[in-house]
Amino acid sequence: MTVQAHTNIEDKAEKVIDRIKGLILKGHPLAVACSFGKDSSVVLVLALEAVKRLKAEGQHIPTVYVTHSNTGIETPSMDYYTQVQIETLREYIEQQELPVEVVEVEPLLSSTFMYTVIGKGKLPRFVNSGSRDCSVDWKVLPQQRALKRIVAETEGQYKEELVSLVGTRFDESADRARRMAERGDAADSLTRDGQGVLSCACIADWAMTDVWALLMACDSKRSAGGLFETFVDSFDWTLQLYKDANEGVCAIITGDGGNKAACGARFGCAFCTPAGASDKSLSAMIESDPQYEYLRPVNAFRDYLIATQWDMSKRNWVGRRVSKAGYAQIGPDGYSPAFRRELLSYLITMDLDEQDRAEEHTAKLIAGEIERTPANERLCDPQFEYVTPVMLAAIDFAWSLENAFQDAFVAYGLYADIKRGRRHYPSADYVAAERPQPLPAKRFYKVDAFTNGIDTDGLRDPWLEVAAKGFRDDGITYMSVNAPDLDRRRNVVPFIEAQAMEVDATEALLFLDWYLDPEIQVATAQHSARAGACFMLERGVIRVGRGKMYEMDYAARRGQYWEQMVYDRNCMNRIELAQQLINGGETISEAEHKALLQIADKPEEGPNMDLFGGINEPIIIATDAA
Template sequence: MDLFTAQVVRKEASLDELMAGSIASIKQLFDHGHPVLVAFSSGKDSSALMMLTFMAGIQAKQEGRNPRIAVCHSNTGVENPLIAELARCEMRKIEAYAARQGLDVQVHVAQPELLDSWGPRICGGRALPSYPGLNADCSVAWKCEPSRKLRLAIFEELGDEKEVVVCTGTRRSESARRGARMLKRGDSSVTPVRNKDGELVLSPIADWDTDAVFELLGLCGAGIIESYTDAQEVLTAYRDAGPTSCAVVNDSIMEGDKKGKNCGARFGCALCTVVQNDSSMDNLLSSDPDYAFMRGLGRLRNYLMAIQHDMGRRLWVGRTIRKSHIAIRPDVFSPEEMRRIYRYAVTLDVEEAEAAQAQGIEPRFRLIPPDAAVCVDLLWSRDGHFDGFAAIADYLDIWHGGRRFPVPEAVEVLSADRPQPHFLEVGEDWAEACGDHWAGIREPFVAAMLEDCLPVKAYGKKDAVSSWGDLVSEDGFFIDPESLAMFFYFEAEDIVERYRSRQTDTRGIAYRWYLQYGLVKLSARQVLNHDKALRRTAYKRLRGISGPFVDVTQLLEASAAWDQVSEPVQEAFLSDSRLSQLRESKEDERVKQLQSSLF
């Protein structure tokens, strides 16, 4: 049964007709009692959508209804500072206008989990930047997944009577590819459709062209149409940066997609490496000296692009055991490179803080906030890259000690064929490989000294891990804000000096300290994963391949080449596509042999 009355919007319509059709599409949601969730980026399309939603809401209220509107914005933490500030200002305007109109409007901001944020992800060694031609899984961790979780929370809060409908600013005319994808998905400007996650989604401006969007913004700017904003800052941003926008969230909502796709955006993250050239940043820096504060971000982004093919800056020790082996091949950045990038980022933060203080304004960006610094330090210690609170030492040296690490002009390394992997036999699992019962997450000193008064809990069912009972937070990975403040005020400086000489020990000193102090909490699943990681680090230390100074040449000599291991080992480390190619090749060879034997 159709819930909504179909309405036809002509493709070549005047702005008045387009507006009337879009407002009617949104208003019918309110007429049927559906709350509306607006996916808002502060770009031109979502701004136009927000204006139309307000118009529909005001009409519904005048007719005696109580329209409920939620606004969902996604902040990756490394947005272009101009756009991040624009979004904050526009959301404040939304709240103020809603209050003046007496409308029930809630504004929500989705942010990535701390472990997934830029600092821990890139500097902590969890992943590489998303480079051109690769899956842009950063879009999942930083935008799509946080937005999806926030939408679910909003659905639960607002969808008590009627289902929440998500409205996006996706338009067919943005590109031929976008139009084809919208057609395939069945996107509609009139009737909500269900995405793969089962969410109802409406695209009210699907049939608008770019000129119509800018015309609406211009009329609001001229005061001819009243709305929550005059759109001047939005128009200025597009004038200075170029007509580009980030469409990751809109597509991910429509497709219910949890897989990473190249977002194609040039007007989003300041450190975006998905595109070869960041034209919006280049345009901003050349258009107005007021944007000069972002030059450091541009240099760091270009540095990351320049080193993408430099295998000498990679970690070569694999992290996953398959068929009793680990792969010896380029993976994430090497410990030395992680620390370089971390130092560059913290230096940019300090320089921005100093510049902002001189101007009497708030800092316009922060790449490594205090909780991210602790998270990076925790990961370095857990994974055997550095220890002895090395990341905190750098953090304090740069923020308070006057040290600076300016981003260099890196020479681009050209793309080359990736070397075939070698393999190192380690055993069935890391517990067997390291051969040390106490190498995992359970601290032997704590177990010996506090056995009778500290509760011990078993985590997991199969191969359960025993440790003290207060490691886990119901909210998952968590850094307690009060403990964080106390750490930096009272502990950090002293503990850095105490352990400065042990930054290459790789014994998990800092990691264990953070957990015992109560500064860091884990999820129950992370207890198991971190236990394995600590045992892996113990094995690496035993083999002399932990820390920042691993000799890759010696590592390759000590491992078996591709043709020296069995086929099951080879196949275990191939991607699904490569494995299919290998099996097809073998099948073709078998068929050829059978055919030749007939003659």
């Protein structure tokens, strides 16, 4: 691919390289936040060039870290591309003997799409959402945690603070320019991010044409060897991905006086709901080349999330939190258990269909029915697996903890059912739900601490407690946690703590293999959801975040409370329960609830007796309103 760069791109590049060299010479260790998109790739190329030049000069170079965050639901084509880029970068670093370290990070399990949306029912961010906390949880925070760890590990080793090099540019969008201006970002200055880490937007003043000019100039196939020799022979693959995501139109920079159309395609997560009614980049890739046909069900799943945004029948109508007045909200909130099960069935089907596609593709390649090209060889492998054994365990545990279904291991049962051949697909006849006008009013129901007339076990195991008091000699015992809402300690099943909630990958794989035995499925069919959660904790499949066992026990008690109400009132599900509470006059309005909150927040007044038995002005006696 022949592309002539702008005549001034070398000058711009040299200015940034000098800036990076200056930071290194001052003693700053550097971190390059790299997604391997066009902008961060430019920063990486220039940072590597600065390091190579300083090494050739014999200068001392503090370690340069390249951080990359994988959300776990990346667009498959981009995920494959970034993994190849990372491996190529590692090989280049080793060959050149550069003081550069690649750090791959991922979100905490408790903030992943699979656990929060499919497991717990949290709504994904939509185009009209007030925030984009998904990008913060899945991209920003993991890299900030990595930088925090790096800073802690290198404390005292370097003269200056770590500086994070980022590829943000004023030219990207008006919103980006505004936020950069508010932070004080500039190519030649340092600013502090929300975590206090110094950052430098070293290409802040570059235009998109500058970005592509630099990348296209790094082409080792040129007679002159390209502007810079770097970790890849060329960025043709990068350009092709952007071209495919931009309906086949791309930024071919033709030189002075020529057309300077720029490719501004964006790559988000595979299920990027903030993209709006359609993910134009993903759709364009699918239509641009048959090799992306495997992405069609991924895009269909994303579109289904968009279509069901305002379908109130797919929402959970009972609240998770108790107010200071002792009330829980009644009304449409996150996704209902039934809809989460529906979504999981589509995801599992998608994964298994992709495995079948890869096997069929391999057979055709071996038989000579399709051409042996790099793309076709790559397509012999499944291009994605979203419901991994780890994620399946996390989802099943979340459902059991919530008592979303009466039985244990519902997610595992669904997986086994689909694996036996019962595939599930979003209905092609589903008509996108329109936003209700007005939205259902919020109502509130008195639950106290989810103890209002209903006994719950939470994560207790009464049988284990009895056994531990004299009927067992195998060393197994129960544990206890402090329960602030009950003002006492509560017994719970044995559990393993970790720094943050995690799934033991080996145990998860063994558990899935064990459960797929039909006899095991029959044997566990009558076990309760609570028993399923307790079993996964005792076995060590789920490891609890440090100090978080109380929250899990509370969630279990809350789920059991609502499920017991469904049973006691002869309702089909929690939506029907909510309607019964509302229609039966057992709830209060939002205005009435606010009035109760004001009373709950008001401190008690008590008389202050003076030494002579008289009553002075009242003093305030603070009380715990919770």
